[in-house]
Amino acid sequence: MTRNTPSRSHGSSGKGARKGGAAKPGQVARPRWGKPSRPEATDRDGFTARTAPLAPEERAPQREQEPSRPARGERPERAEPAERGEAREGREGQPKGGARPRKQAVRPPRALRDGARASRAEAAPKAARAPKAPAVKAPTGDPLVGERYEVEVGPVAHGGGHCVARHEGRVLFVRHALPGEKVIARVTEGTTTSRFLRADAVEVLEPAKERIAPPCPFSGPGKCGGCDWQHVTPGGQRKLKAQVLTEQLAKLAGLTPAEAGWDGSVEPVGGKLPAGRVPAWRTRVQYAVDAGSGKVGLRKHRSHEIQPVDRCLIAAEGVTELGVESRDWPGVVSVETIAASGSSDRQVVLTPAPGAQLPLVELDRPVSIARVDEQGNIHKVHGRGFVRERAAGRTWRVSNGGFWQIHPEAPDTLVDAVLDGLDPQWGENALDLYCGVGLFAGALADRVGEDGAVLGIESGKQAVADARHNLAALENVRIECDRVESLLPRTGITATDLIVLDPPRVGAGRETVAHLAGLGARRIAYVACDPAALARDLAFFREGGYRLVSLRAFDLFPMTHHFECVAILEPVKGE
Numbered sequence: 001m002t003r004n005t006p007s008r009s010h011g012s013s014g015k016g017a018r019k020g021g022a023a024k025p026g027q028v029a030r031p032r033w034g035k036p037s038r039p040e041a042t043d044r045d046g047f048t049a050r051t052a053p054l055a056p057e058e059r060a061p062q063r064e065q066e067p068s069r070p071a072r073g074e075r076p077e078r079a080e081p082a083e084r085g086e087a088r089e090g091r092e093g094q095p096k097g098g099a100r101p102r103k104q105a106v107r108p109p110r111a112l113r114d115g116a117r118a119s120r121a122e123a124a125p126k127a128a129r130a131p132k133a134p135a136v137k138a139p140t141g142d143p144l145v146g147e148r149y150e151v152e153v154g155p156v157a158h159g160g161g162h163c164v165a166r167h168e169g170r171v172l173f174v175r176h177a178l179p180g181e182k183v184i185a186r187v188t189e190g191t192t193t194s195r196f197l198r199a200d201a202v203e204v205l206e207p208a209k210e211r212i213a214p215p216c217p218f219s220g221p222g223k224c225g226g227c228d229w230q231h232v233t234p235g236g237q238r239k240l241k242a243q244v245l246t247e248q249l250a251k252l253a254g255l256t257p258a259e260a261g262w263d264g265s266v267e268p269v270g271g272k273l274p275a276g277r278v279p280a281w282r283t284r285v286q287y288a289v290d291a292g293s294g295k296v297g298l299r300k301h302r303s304h305e306i307q308p309v310d311r312c313l314i315a316a317e318g319v320t321e322l323g324v325e326s327r328d329w330p331g332v333v334s335v336e337t338i339a340a341s342g343s344s345d346r347q348v349v350l351t352p353a354p355g356a357q358l359p360l361v362e363l364d365r366p367v368s369i370a371r372v373d374e375q376g377n378i379h380k381v382h383g384r385g386f387v388r389e390r391a392a393g394r395t396w397r398v399s400n401g402g403f404w405q406i407h408p409e410a411p412d413t414l415v416d417a418v419l420d421g422l423d424p425q426w427g428e429n430a431l432d433l434y435c436g437v438g439l440f441a442g443a444l445a446d447r448v449g450e451d452g453a454v455l456g457i458e459s460g461k462q463a464v465a466d467a468r469h470n471l472a473a474l475e476n477v478r479i480e481c482d483r484v485e486s487l488l489p490r491t492g493i494t495a496t497d498l499i500v501l502d503p504p505r506v507g508a509g510r511e512t513v514a515h516l517a518g519l520g521a522r523r524i525a526y527v528a529c530d531p532a533a534l535a536r537d538l539a540f541f542r543e544g545g546y547r548l549v550s551l552r553a554f555d556l557f558p559m560t561h562h563f564e565c566v567a568i569l570e571p572v573k574g575e
C-alpha cells in the first residue's frame, strides 16, 4: 500500500508526525479535507470522460480574428447563473473540527468584471472523432486564394505556426516561413475585404539560418497539419516558442521575461538526438481515415482533408510498431492509437462511420480495442479499457483515451517543476484543479503527508474514476467530479496553502482566478499549454493580489508550435 512518506526535512511546521488516521489528544485532526465515503459524481452537465485533444490545436476562430488573440471574447457561452449554496459538497468540504484555525469566509472577489469561462464546448472533447462540417459564413470580397506575393517575413505569431508578413498594407499570417526570410507566399484563405490573409511560403528566396530541409515528407504547404516547425532546427524551434511567450507576456500581462522570473528559454526535454533525427515523442496519435481508400492519414492545416501518411516521424515507437499506418480501416472514421510509457500497454480507440460495423482488427502487437459510439461514449471491445502509465513514482490508470500528457517525459517534467516551485510542506492543504487522473494530486499528497490534505477537481467522470482508483491508497486525497468554476464556490473551502491549476487550453478565466486569489494560498502553480491564456490569467491574478515569481517553459511538443509552461505565483506582500 502506498503511504505518505514525505521527508521530514520538508519543513515540518512543528506538527508531530503520526501514523494512522485518528487524532491523538493535542494533535490536529487530519486531513482537514478528509476523505469522505465516495461521493456520487456531481457532474450535472452530462460530461463524459473522453479523449482530450491529442495535441492542443489552434481553434478555428468564430470570426476572422488575429490568431494571437487569447481565447477571451471568443466564448459563445456566457457564465451560468450562480448556483445556490445548498450543494452537498458545501459541508463536506469544510475543515473538520480540531483543524488549525482557518479563515471562515472566502474573501469577496475583487472588483473583477465578467471574463472568460471555460465553456462546455472547450471542456468537451474535440470533434475529431466524428468531424462535423464547420459553419460556413459566406465570404465577402473577391477571393485571393492562390495569389502569390513576395514578402519579407516578420515575427512569429501566437498559435498555428505562422509568421507575420505584410503585402500592400494587408497582414498575412504565413506558415512554413521563418522570421527574416524573403519568401513567395501563396494565399490559402482570404478575400479582398479580409482583415488579414493566411498563406503558405511556397518558395524561399532568402532562407533564415535556422531553416533545414523538413525531415518528414508529409510536411509542407498543403500537406499534413500536425507539425508546424519541421523546417526549423530544434534550437530554432525553441527560440520561436520563446518569442511567442515573450510577446504574449508583454501584450497581455505587461511583463518582461525578467519581471516574470523567466530566463527567456524554452527548455529542451529528452536527450539530444543526432542532427537530422526527429524526436519520436508522440505516445498518442489520432489518425483520420480516408473514406474512399480506408487508409489512415493526418488532417491538413485548418482542413478536414486528410494527408495520407505511411509513417509519422514524431509518433513514438510504441505507436509505430502497431502497424496502424500500413493497414486499411474500412468503415472507420478515426483510429486513435495510444502507447503507454512505462508499460507495454497499447490501446486503439476506433470511431466507426455512422451505421458501419467495426472491422476485424489485427495489429502487429497485442493491443486493447475500444470503440466510440454515436453519442461519443467509449466502449471496450477487446482487452483492457485503459492503459497503465508510469510517472512520478506511481502507476496511473488512464481509461479509454482520457487525458494524459503525450510526451513521455512530460508528466515527470511538469511534476518536478510544480513541486520545485511550490515547495509543499508537511501538513499543508492543497488544491489540484483540472486534475485529470490525479497526477499532481498524488505528487502533492506525498509531500503534504497525512497531516495535510489534497482536493482534486475534474469534470470528466471517467478521469475522476481513474483518479480515485489511482490514489485510493492515499488517505489524504479526495477527488470531486464537477467543473472547477461551478464547484469551487460550493465547496465551502475558504482558504488553502497551495494550488495547482492545469486548465485546458482556454485557461481558467477571470472568475475562477478571482476565486482562487481569494483563497490566500501561499503559492500557486499554473500549468499552461497556451501562452496567451496564461498571460491573460496572470494579469487577472495580479488584480487579485498575486505576482509571478518564476516561470519555466518546456518544449514538450517538438516540431509543433506548442509548448508547456509552469508559472509560480505568490501573494504580493502586504495584500
Ligand SMILES: C[S@@+](CC[C@H](N)C(=O)[O-])C[C@H]1O[C@@H](n2cnc3c(N)ncnc32)[C@H](O)[C@@H]1O
Pocket: 052, 118, 122, 123, 403, 404, 405, 433, 434, 435, 436, 437, 438, 439, 440, 457, 458, 459, 460, 463, 482, 483, 484, 485, 502, 503, 504
Ligand atoms: C490539461 S488537462 C490536465 C490534467 C492533469 N492535470 C494532468 O496533468 O494529467 C485538463 C483537464 O481538465 C479537465 N477539465 C476541462 N475543463 C474543466 C472544467 N471546467 N472543470 C474541471 N475540469 C475540467 C479535462 O477533462 C482534463 O482532464
